Amino acid sequence: MKKTVFDFWVGLFVAIGFLAILFLALKAGNMSSFSFSKTYTIVASFDNIGGLKPRAPIKSAGVVVGRVAAIEFDDQNYLARVVFNLDERYRFPKDTSAKILTSGILGEQYIGLEAGGDAQYLAEGGKITQTQSAMVLESLISQFLYNKAADSGQNSSPEKK
């Protein structure tokens, strides 16, 4: 096939285009931190997941160790069933506890794992039994107001008498 002078410029253009896509994927996106390593699945039930979303990070000591794979409602015990994908490199004791936490005041919600002291490790399909639900602002506020009202009731009642 005869090569023309165009070929160089066409090749250069296509190469720059692909470089741009690569730049977007690696520099702007999270492809570089995307782990293709194998994962294992763990299940946990929560009373309330708040605003947790699938693909939210799972962190232990602040380091991302996995991602939330799925969130579903269990109508047997009326709890939220959250499926975790944990990186196979990291193993956690059986009595590890899971909390739903918020990064910053208004940030995204994520799951924090706190390792326990059990000698046995969680395996594929294992279940985390100790869980702590998401902090729901409304219930916190109502609790605060309720306590406040109870306090002021106690304080003011002797004065009236």
Add this chain to the structure above:
Amino acid sequence: MRNFLADRITDLGTFVRVNVASIGHAAKMFVVMLGRSSILFKRFRLVADQIFFLGNYSFVIIAVSGLFVGFVLGLQGYYTLNKYGSEQALGLLVALSLTRELGPVVTALLFAGRAGTSLTAEIGLMKAGEQLSAMEMMAVDPITRVLVPRLWGGIIAMPLLAAIFSALGIVGGYLVGVVLIGVDSGAFWSQMQGGVDVIKDIGNGVVKSVVFGIAVTFIALYQGYESKATPEGVSLATTRTVVISSLTVLALDFLLTAVMFST
């Protein structure tokens, strides 16, 4: 009175029929062009020439526009984010608005103006100069030989141009945000990498730009091929290319955004 009413209704009927027929004609033409696309593999030289003509020649305008859109996004984004004390999110704002919306859409609009018009004018003049008829006389199919390589050239060039636009836009946002204003460089990139999803944001942006590439190139080719073989006809067709493809890009963008990002 009755005749007047009947005439108006007839006019309306004709209007609808002509428009529906022209949409159908364009769709049939598109299917014909796809059906004769095997030339893409047999004689890639023709397509490569069109990538050169459509892509390389649009490179400068796309690159400069991308850079300047990035500059402006950096300035405007900083102004708004600074009010909420979250100027570290500038990288995320610039990257998301470029990859999801501005990259594909602005590139498609510029591509329609830069490359679409030249396609329409070229095909229209070929038709006016009876070159297309001459090809048919020589048993060369003008759709396969002239239109199909241009269509595929546009489809290949457009996503690459959109990616270049977005990448340079992010560089522009970096230059203004970090170098000029002084947002923390680490936060700029880490917020961006934390918030931009490769499949959901960048992948869908690429899908958008492919769809826009098909739409803009096809509209330009169709307008050229169907233009009246006169100087006025070609100029009218060129104008229509820009108007129709710009509106189509914006309408398609709304539909695609609704489908891709609604959840």
